[in-house]
Amino acid sequence: MRLRLHRFRLSKAVPLAISRGTTSVVEHLLVDLEHEGLIGRGETGGFETGHRAYCTDAIAAELEALAPQLEPLGPQPLQALEPLLASLSPPARCGLDLALHDWWGQRLGQPLHRLWGLDPAACVATSLTLGLGEPSAVLARLERWRLQLPATRIKLKLGSPDGLSHDRALVQAVRGALRPGDELQIDANGGWDLEGARQMIPWLADQxxxxxxxxxxxxxxxxxxxxGFAALQGLAPTPVVADESCWDLRDVVRLAPHVDGINIKLVKCGGLSEGLLMAHTARRLGLGVMLGCYSDGGLLNSAAAQLLPLVQWPDLDSHLNLIDDPCAGPERAGDLLRPAARPGLGVQWLQEVP
Incomplete structure (x- = not known):
């Protein structure tokens, strides 16, 4: 196998503010894996969760150091490559894991969801994110989303540095702008302390x-x-979902007694191998599954979309807010995303990455 890396920028049309800061531009890596004339491709990049952080330069260094070990090997069987993948950080493993899966699906001429026996008819609408800000700016962002697609499921970021009163004002403003049948989700991104969470969760349920x-x-x-999650049980019937606390299958099992759902992100869990395992296990344990993203491009979200038939709360909107994405992203009808029927990850390229 021959491994090549290409760097590319992803720029947001509207910067996204959460409790930990604001993002407008990121640099990601395109991972090319060539074997027997066929190229599988993955995407990855740096991110931080408040208690862990990975930078794109370090991820690239990991993959470049691994490249010589891959040269005498083939993409299949994937099981034989597991020791090499296990040595990588989650985002580095994600980039390589996606490229391997893309190669495999292309070699077999099938999209991954079909090889896994998943049903695209089970897919549901994705949520669309409203970042932190003044109520007027947040409502303007909602209207901009509505010019682009139906926006029936809204995810509002809370955990404002201005405190719980600002969070409540945002909820009330957005709630007043919702249409009949619209759904409001809340993501605090770890922005509350225990007392604040104990105040907000029952109040949010009432909203x-x-x-x-x-x-x-x-x-x-x-x-x-x-x-911490255990201390929040019984406050309200509203489901509590773990994101930054849930990285892999071990975390699903650890948190299952204390949460109602988990958020799978491919760069956080290390790719589709772990993501598929997490989704099936969470469902078997009675947990809801969310499928999320960071500032991910169309390739990463096309890969994640292969899992959509297993997902109750899709949250794959990052590529819809990019102005320079080289990929088109998952297939879409309104705000309903589906995995593409094209082989492998199903990626549709709009332009070449230099």
């Missing part, structure tokens, strides 16, 4: 919010992290 994501900051100590 008709359908879920609350990552109310507390994620902790490196697994037991302490789980204890």
């Amino acid at each position: 008709g919010v359908v879920l609350v994501e990552q109310p507390l900051p994620p902790l490196l100590d697994p037991a302490a992290d789980a204890a």
Whole structure:
């Protein structure tokens, strides 16, 4: 196998502000894996969660160091490559894992979801994100989304540095702008302390919010992290979903007694191999599955879309807010995303990456 990396920028049409800061431009890596004349491609990049952080330069260095070990090997069987993949950080593993899956699907001439036996008819609408800001700016962002697609499921970022009163004002403003049948989700991105979360969750339930994501900051100590979610149980019927606290299958099992759902992100969990395992396990344990993204481009979200038939709460909107994405992203009808029927990851290229 021959591994090549290409860097490219992804620029947001509207910068996204969350409790940890604002993002407008990121640099990502295109991972090319060539074998026997066929090229599989993956995407990855740096991100941070408040308690862990990865930079794109370090991810590239990991993959470049691994490249010589890949040269005498083939993409299949994937099981034989697991020791090499396990040595990588989650985002580095994601880029290579996606390229391997893309190569495999192309070699077999089938999209991954079909090889896994998943049904695209089970897909549901994605949520669209409203970042932190003044109520007028947040409502203007909602209207901009509505010019682009139906926007029936709204995810509002909370955890404002201006405190709970600002969070409540945002909820009330957005709630007043919702149309009949629209759904409001809340993502605090770990922006509340325990007392704040205990105040907000029942209040949000009274406002008709359908879920609350990552109310507390994620902790490196697994037991302490789980204890925080345990302390929020029974406050309201609104589902609580773990995102920054849930990285892999071990976290799904660890958090299952204390949460109602988990958010899978491919760069966080290490790619489709782990993501598929997490989704099936979470469903078997009675948890709802969210499928999320960071500032991900169309290739990453096309890869994630292969899992959409297993997902209750899709949140794959990042590529819809990009002005220079080289990929088209998943197939879309309104705000309903589906995995493409093209082989492998199903990626549709709009332009070449230099």
